[in-house]
Amino acid sequence: MGEPLQDMHMPDGVGPGSLNANKLFLGNFVHSKTREELEYLHSAGVFVDTTGVIVAIEPECDLAKAREHVFPRLGWESEHVQVVACKPGQFFFPGFIDTHIHASQYPNAGIFGKSTLLDWLNTYTFPLEASLSDLNKARRVYTACVRRTLSHGTTTSAYYATIDVAATNLLADICLALGQRAFIGRVCMDHADLCPSYYRDESPAASLAAARASIAHIRTIDPDFSLISPILTPRFAPSCTSDSLRGLAALHAETDLPIQTHISENLPEIDLVRSLFPGSSSYAAVYDDHGLLTPRTVLAHAVHLSDEEADLVARRGAKVSHCPASNSALTSGTARVRRLWERGVEVGLGTDVSGGYSPSVLEAARQASLVSRHVAMGLAEGKNRETAKLTAEEVLFLATRGGARVLGLDDAVGGFEVGKQWDAQLVGLAVVDDMGETETHDGKGGDDAGNVDIFGWETWEERIAKWLFNGDDRNTKMVWVRGRLVHSRQ
Amino acid sequence: MGEPLQDMHMPDGVGPGSLNANKLFLGNFVHSKTREELEYLHSAGVFVDTTGVIVAIEPECDLAKAREHVFPRLGWESEHVQVVACKPGQFFFPGFIDTHIHASQYPNAGIFGKSTLLDWLNTYTFPLEASLSDLNKARRVYTACVRRTLSHGTTTSAYYATIDVAATNLLADICLALGQRAFIGRVCMDHADLCPSYYRDESPAASLAAARASIAHIRTIDPDFSLISPILTPRFAPSCTSDSLRGLAALHAETDLPIQTHISENLPEIDLVRSLFPGSSSYAAVYDDHGLLTPRTVLAHAVHLSDEEADLVARRGAKVSHCPASNSALTSGTARVRRLWERGVEVGLGTDVSGGYSPSVLEAARQASLVSRHVAMGLAEGKNRETAKLTAEEVLFLATRGGARVLGLDDAVGGFEVGKQWDAQLVGLAVVDDMGETETHDGKGGDDAGNVDIFGWETWEERIAKWLFNGDDRNTKMVWVRGRLVHSRQ
Secondary structure (H helix, E strand, C coil), X not given: CCCCCECCCCCCCCCCCCCCCCEEEEXXXXXXXXXXXXXXXXXXXXXXXXXXXXXXXXXXXXXXXXXXXXXXXXXXXXXHCEEEECCCCCEEEECEEEEEEEHHHHHHCCCCCCCCHHHHHHHHHHHHHHHCCCHHHHHHHHHHHHHHHHHCCEEEEEEECCCCHHHHHHHHHHHHHHCCEEEEECEECCCCCCCCCCCCCCCHHHHHHHHHHHHHHHHHHCCCCCCEEECEEECCHHHCCHHHHHHHHHHHHHHCCCEEEEECCCXXXXXXXXXXXXXXCCHHHHHXXXXXXXXXXXXXXXXXXXXXXXXXXXXXXXXXXECHHHHHHCCCCCCCHHHHHHCCCCEEECCCECCECCCCHHHHHHHHHHHHHHHHHCCCCCHHHHHHCCCHHHHHHHHHHHHHHHCCCCCCCXXXXXXXXXXXXXXXXXXXXXXXXXXXXXXXXXXXHCCCEECCCCCHHHHHHHHHHHCCHHHEEEEEECCEEEEECC | CCCCCECCCCCCCCCCXXXXXXXXXXXXXXXXXXXXXXXXXXXXXXXXXXXCEEXXXXXXXXXXXXXXXXXXXXXXXXXXCEEEECCCCCEEEECEEEEEEEHHHHHHCCCCCCCCHHHHHHHHHHHHHHHCCCHHHHHHHHHHHHHHHHHCXXXXXXXXXXXXXXXXXXXXXXHHHHCCEEEEECEECCCCCCCCCCCCCCCHHHXXXXXXXXXXXXXXXXXXXXXXXXXEEECCHHHCCHHHHHHHHHHHHHHCCCEEEEECCCHHHHHHHHHHCCCCCCHHHHHHHCCCCCCCEEEEECCCCCHHHHHHHHHHCCEEEECHHHHHHCCCCCCCHHHHHHCCCCEEECCCECCECCCCHHHHHHHHHHHHHHHHHCCCCCXXXXXXXXCXXXXXXXXXXXXXXXXXXXXXXXXXXXXXXXXXXXXCCEEECCCCCEECCCCCCCHHHCXXXXXXXXXXXXXXXXXXXXXXXXXXXXXXXXXXXXXXXX
16 A cells, blocks of 8 residues: 555454445545536545445544544444545545446557557457457456556446457456446447458347346346446447347337447548448437437547537437547547537546557546647637637546536536545655655655655645646555445555 | 566676676567667677677577677676576667756646646746756756656656756756766856846856856766766747857857757747747748757757758758657647658657656657657548558657667667667566456566556567557666666666
8 A cells, every 4th residue: 555544443354445334534635616627625524424425524624523523413433433534745536437448458558550440440459359258368358457447546437348248247247346336338239241250249139139138137236236337338330230229229218228339430430330321411310310319328439520410419418438549549530529518518538448548547638638739739720729728627527527427427426525425536646855856745765656746836736737647546546436445556 | 676687696796787797688679670660689688898888789698608608708707797687578678868858847747737838938937947046956856857767768868957057067967976868958048038037148148158167067077978968058049149049059169069959849939930030031040040050959849840941950960859748738739750751850759848748758759659640630631641650669769769869879879789888778567467467577466567468468569569558667677878777666
């Protein structure tokens, strides 16, 4: 554990993330107040009950005040409360939400050559995904992926698995065991012309039956879908027949389960969709015409949406997962987040591993900032150019509350409010001592302090900017989902 | 130290980087063969003498063969040779070369808001640089910067310091003490209208005298400039008078010292140069007209050079430092590396801290790859669009041999050849075990293994791509400059 905890009280046998203890978090809390603004709560206390729900937030709170005033009010017995306090300079931040990640592609992170979407799928992606029908391989890959994303502070992931039901179910089991909130998508792809013969569903009926089988499994391990939920996953329009798209829409109508797919990632893909679905007026219309454009639909990429398509997406209440690292790496284009917001579309961030090279949502936020500057550079001088740029506050909103809205979790996670669940990370930055050497906040040197060097004169806003641009998993000291400690640095 | 060494023989009191021992490096060596191609030497041996120079490279070499055949030929006594052997999967790679970094701006890494060049200078940069006339502060900042860049595998840096001579000299002292090869630039800026009153040289004469004072200091600590060299540093055309530019050109003619400056970073800056130097036909012509465009000149950015300017730069043999992270962060533009290469201009990479947010050349290489894709996306479909993209091999060339050429060090460093100096890093990637857990190559788990997960089926080319896109300082296990061990992970 990188940072020993101050004032931690742990009854025998109860770890710092045990579900059966009430918890008090003390110190600095930073979260999005609005899209434009972070709120900084200092010397505050957040009280989390045994079910992982925030039941009180007290400004100007220390342990003495909590014991004297708050525990009695909550009916908590002081000696059984676990207390986790920040060191000076550390802060609690909402857990990150990855609205688009292919767990099955994790081993290919960073491998894409000079490919673009359609050749990338055939060269790198389909062979790897198909190979995960070997459950030993799937276990290895999925465990590595879930552990890594937890270490990067990802408390919720919307996963694409593969077409294999058993391997998809294994991913659900692993997320439940490791404690990550997750949407598990068994991938539907049944178009005989567009999917490789070695990796496709045999028919629309087979595709739907497999989707149902995976839903049934998840219902056995998490009956209320309270931590692990199925998500209907037509891969993207070109890989699906109209029949399977309609079948999934019917399944959505029956179950109200969320839907995830891809849209308008690159130009040849859009041409392909146009030729495959001549009866629909646009890519977005393909999904709409098949009943898949709903308030519970997550559309990854949306790079090249026309204004009409963006308006259609907004009218249907569908959401967008912005995947900046992937879009740059695969030369797909530059998605215009500001324009989507202005048209009323909710946006979150996706790492899109392995189109995106990194499983870190912090890296995705960093890339969202940089890509927004490339959007700006593509525009003529003037107001639009200036406003296209996203601020540090805005990309961190995308990474937390934005993602929660995209996944329909805005009542549950994404910020620190009473009634929300404690999905959070403890962030610590390195301190430069008087001699120019780096140490951690508790005075220990060493390699685990991370790359963010704090000199001591920085404002809180500047610390957050430094974390955004140079932070990595080393700065994420602890991670909790629904009150359970699911990761800590050793 | 993250990775214990196999077969390391260390006589009492002699560390693995001691200058007074001959050294044998065994295992995998990866370096640029050409701009397009990496060369992979496996099971090889590289023999480095007590002066840090590579004296032999043997394919298919192990310790027994070295002892039997090579040591006798070299006249080395076996028992006094230090042996450093890679673990399986580890490899030696040339040290990175940062052709443009402002050590004085290191504390601002990641802090730039929505600014662009000219307001960024006044808001963030000049106040910080001016404050480093406090030598205690300068020592703290420069030590942190040099330690960090060494930890990222940077064996050579071309630094901008500040206008303060004492602080600039301190940076030179720190680089020498910590063992980093460095060019130390005392910043010249004397234009009364363009530089803030609190941070500028009083006159061209004062500017030149200060430059000479810093050169004189470096001559006392490294008389042959063999590790630490001065570099003449007119900040950029708008901050210098014609008199000081001409004075520096004369000083170059007198000393043959290298020159570094900025060029054509963003559009308002170019307009400003046009208005300040109406007698010159272009930004590049301003430097040329003042005698500063030479084979020893390093021009940072070169984002918006016209074809005529690029040709002029090529004719003069001047070099370009490409700073992709900075250019994206400050919304400066997208530099076209392929075009510069096609016109005969040598290019290296610059982190450009703190216009660039990261002191890592590996991050600069990653950004060079991504920015080249943004260049491609700005072009019409066709051959140019495809060729604009830089491969992993090409950006790693930029980070090593390209940088060496830019700084006039191509005979000394940048690759592994007999006669070159041993400026190198040992790179290790993490291994995913059968259960999906990460461990280091020596079987130890823990947080220091880094973010690059190797599953075991990857080709060497794929391992390098994974390192490029997800690697960080944790993968750089050891760093040597001129045979001296200057960094190792604890």
